[in-house]
Amino acid sequence: MSSFDQRNERRHTNSVKWDSIATTYHKDDLLPLWVADMDFTAPPSVKQALLSYVEQGIYGYTLFGDDLYAAIINWQKKRHNYDIKKEDILFSPGVVPSIAVSIEAFTSKGDSVMIHDPVYPPFAQMVEENKRKLVRSPLKVVNGHFEMDFTTMEAQMIKEDVKLFILCNPHNPGGRVWSKTELKQLGDLCKKHHCLVVSDEIHQDLIFAPYQHETFHNIDPSFADFSIVLTAATKTFNLAGIKNSMIFVKNPELKAAFTAVQAKSEQDTINTFGLIGTKAAYEGGEIWLTELLDYLQKNSAFTIEFLQKNLPQVKIMPPEGTYLFWLDFSAYNLTDTALNKKMIDEAGVVLNGGFTFGPNGKQHMRLNIACPKSTLQQGLEQIARAFK
Ligand SMILES: Cc1ncc(COP(=O)(O)O)c(C=O)c1O
Incomplete structure (x- = not known):
């Protein structure tokens, strides 16, 4: 098991990704796959350097x-x-x-x-x-x-x-x-x-x-x-x-x-x-980054395969970089408000509404895949159930 597979509890840490959505949507069991923030712990070199600075006390x-x-x-x-x-x-x-x-x-x-x-x-x-x-x-x-x-x-x-x-x-x-x-x-x-x-x-x-x-x-x-x-x-x-x-x-x-x-x-x-x-x-952090990219690439391949098989109507833009997927939901012919409501109320998942990225983003959503594969799989399955 990779350390990136670890599901870290981020609720109640004042995390924008995890803790702001309960206030926005008045639901506390939503799965956040939105803002560009990863659910992984940072490289050990960073934690160590911060700890030793904290330790010296000034x-x-x-x-x-x-x-x-x-x-x-x-x-x-x-x-x-x-x-x-x-x-x-x-x-x-x-x-x-x-x-x-x-x-x-x-x-x-x-x-x-x-x-x-x-x-x-x-x-x-x-x-x-x-x-x-x-x-x-x-x-x-x-x-x-x-x-x-x-x-x-x-x-x-x-x-x-x-x-x-x-x-x-x-x-x-x-x-x-x-x-x-x-x-x-x-x-x-x-x-x-x-x-x-x-x-x-x-x-x-x-x-x-x-x-x-x-x-x-x-x-x-x-x-x-x-x-x-x-x-x-x-x-x-x-x-x-x-x-x-x-x-x-x-x-x-x-x-x-x-x-x-x-x-x-x-x-x-x-x-x-x-x-x-x-x-x-x-x-x-270089070795950590190599491992991260490998993990993200696998999450990306998994997302493509899952969506092609389970939600073929959603057009995907496989990323060449970043950990973000741009998804075209226009085949469902929903307004942006209805699309987001379905994502929240029926799928229980938070993605970024594409319209916030500009008029060309209408009927799209942005998915963040920088999370443990089990979280990603859970989110994709919830989306597939809601949109099938
Ligand atoms: C393209 C781009 N620029 C800037 C930022 C945010 O940068 P900062 O937090 O340093 O202001 C993001 C965060 O997602 C981003 O995607």
């Missing part, structure tokens, strides 16, 4: 140590063949806060900011809450997976005078690991239209062979001039609660603009637990 202000920078630099080089220097790394409590800072730093009120449709919901939320004009560019489904529609993107960029594009690389919710060719075409398009790029690469380590993650800065040497890369150890190693992420920014002007906005509200100071967790994960 929790004062903390520097970004050279050992932390080294852990990040080595991880990026080894896992992504990406060279980043200490002076080009900034920190933030999260990738979403960094997206908000980027919007404020690189655009002005009323400017157009483009995102794909569907995409991780906080992209749209950050654009709108910062009073920028949201431009959603629809992804196309081709051969069962998402592809970028460059013709439409270019037309929208020109028409709306788009100043910034927020890229989800790899893509949540579709699990696409964008190829070098696609990213080159995207970067060339943005360069041509003087559109800056924020590349959210938080899912960069969750990739299934033979796919390979491409860091946006690595596609072409000129791309670092007009883009920044955001990433974190928190998604890879299930550390979302300790709040820490990195910004890779090589262009000095972009760096100055970004740090100026962060400095206005001291957003560049990070919880010490986040710094310790990140360093320990990158230094000691």
Whole structure:
């Protein structure tokens, strides 16, 4: 038995995934297969490092140590063949806060900011809450997976005078690991239209062979001039609660603009637990990650087989990376409200409603498979019974 098979009790721990749904849906036996948070314990190296910090008993202000920078630099080089220097790394409590800072730093009120449709919901939320004009560019489904529609993107960029594009690389919710060719075409398009790029690469380590993650800065040497890369150890190693992420920014002007906005509200100071967790994960979590990816790949294969056999009407988008499945329930012809109600009331399972990812997500749901196989199987069986 793998340690990932262990069903950990997360109820009554103030877990967003497990404890918020009882309040939302007024039921306390729902199975949560929604928010991108895994039901697995983090790598032992992380637990050990946090325990020894807790043990020494003093929790004062903390520097970004050279050992932390080294852990990040080595991880990026080894896992992504990406060279980043200490002076080009900034920190933030999260990738979403960094997206908000980027919007404020690189655009002005009323400017157009483009995102794909569907995409991780906080992209749209950050654009709108910062009073920028949201431009959603629809992804196309081709051969069962998402592809970028460059013709439409270019037309929208020109028409709306788009100043910034927020890229989800790899893509949540579709699990696409964008190829070098696609990213080159995207970067060339943005360069041509003087559109800056924020590349959210938080899912960069969750990739299934033979796919390979491409860091946006690595596609072409000129791309670092007009883009920044955001990433974190928190998604890879299930550390979302300790709040820490990195910004890779090589262009000095972009760096100055970004740090100026962060400095206005001291957003560049990070919880010490986040710094310790990140360093320990990158230094000691690689074997754990290999085992995790193997487990997730098996859960993915199981999900595909189960759904094809038991719910053939549901169209699935097998993920190339991430631990998220994008499921098309349109064959059932239900409204989004009815679809979610059926999931809650009849299946007893919580998934993310696809409509929250953009208009293109209507009649879809996002399933999180990062849980013990027995939990996943229970959830899928409950869904199959409700929809058969
Ligand atoms: C694409 C993407 N970006 C950012 C985040 C969240 O990042 P953070 O918790 O660092 O704000 C998530 C979480 O699911 C995500 O999927």
